[in-house]
Amino acid sequence: MRGIRSFELPPELQESLEKAKKLEWATIGYQLSVVVVMFLVMGSSEAMKSAWLEDTLGMVPSVVFLIATKINNKKPDDKFRYGYHRVFTIAFLIGATALLVMGLFLVIDSSITLLKGEHPTIGTVFLGDTQVWLGWVMIAALLYSSLPAMYLGFKKLPLAKKLHNKVLFTDAKAQKADYMTAFAAIAGIIGLGAGWWWADAVAAIFISVSVLKDGLTYVTTAIQDLMDRYPVTLEKEEKDPIIEELKEKILTWDWVKAVNVRFREDGQVYLGEVAFIPNGEINLEKMEWAYQEILGFHWKINDVAIAPVKTLPEW
Structure with missing residues (x-):
């Protein structure tokens, strides 16, 4: 979604x-x-x-x-x-x-x-x-x-x-x-x-x-x-730790077996995708909950697409 x-x-x-x-x-x-x-x-x-x-x-x-x-x-x-x-x-x-x-x-x-x-x-x-x-x-x-x-x-x-x-x-x-x-x-x-x-x-x-x-x-x-580079910090231009922290948060959900994420900078905010392998059945309520949790994780995350997959993409 x-x-x-x-x-x-x-x-x-x-x-x-x-x-x-x-x-x-x-x-x-x-x-x-x-x-x-x-x-x-x-x-x-x-x-x-x-x-x-x-x-x-x-x-x-x-x-x-x-x-x-x-x-x-x-x-x-x-x-x-x-x-x-x-x-x-x-x-x-x-x-x-x-x-x-x-x-x-x-x-x-x-x-x-x-x-x-x-x-x-x-x-x-x-x-x-x-x-x-x-x-x-x-x-x-x-x-x-x-x-x-x-x-x-x-x-x-x-x-x-x-x-x-x-x-x-x-x-x-x-x-x-x-x-x-x-x-x-x-x-x-x-x-x-x-x-x-x-x-x-x-x-x-x-x-x-x-x-x-x-x-x-x-x-x-x-x-x-x-060119949609990975989001970086302003001071040292290192990878923004927010992205890895979000990935770790998603892995704590018991209905997620594995996950991969990618985001890009769009001005002040980040836009990206989340692909995950479900651990069991998923439904619309879980997807909606996940969507709101990701958007609420940090103000920089402004737009996200979430997709259940059989095999994680190599991002």
Whole structure:
């Protein structure tokens, strides 16, 4: 027997979702201010340009997360019989692809600048009646672009784990590590001020490679999810123990001789099949009871098909 349920988080997780939404709205507002500030002070620095583009791109996960939360709650219909759960996987792929493309562009652009031996300069600006080296202003802007972002990342991380949401998780991890981008760009600016013309381009390449690496990792993960990979944990990408625990639970039923299960990730939730060899006779009441028990085992299990078989399939 089979059932499709519209997605609704358990009451205890609804509060976590609302907190995540508020943090993402705050992130968008903050990132917009960062993009403006960084654009105004970046000058001809390659490192600043790379950091600015990364900050601009940093809004994508927040935007797609908020859009996906709206679509994810839609009920299954005639067109999408399995519901709209996979919208989070699609959102994850969009954000990852944007990172990958931007990282590739930045690596090429920064490498060309280094190979050409271009000598960027950092001038001065007047703050009131005081003439100030623009590098100090750049450093202040970089600190503004990273420290609040780190705080937002730390706040989002536990919520992402509770919600099993990869879009939120990767956004949190990226913001948590924003200090690396800022420190690399600061090192490039200081090096440029010390007369090391190559320091700026090297810092830009470091930032670019970091963006490219994250983009490649996340695109690979998103593609694997779309190919119905076995459900994995967010932190270490190990097999989610929930699946084995469910299998062990089913084996405790005295009318089940043997069982095999397979599940796949569909956004935040899991869809799958359970095949079992009956130990004696079975009836509709037992099947209905089993169906409800499996769906109630964990909130992540949203759709399951149950079938009695003579021989277990090799899943």
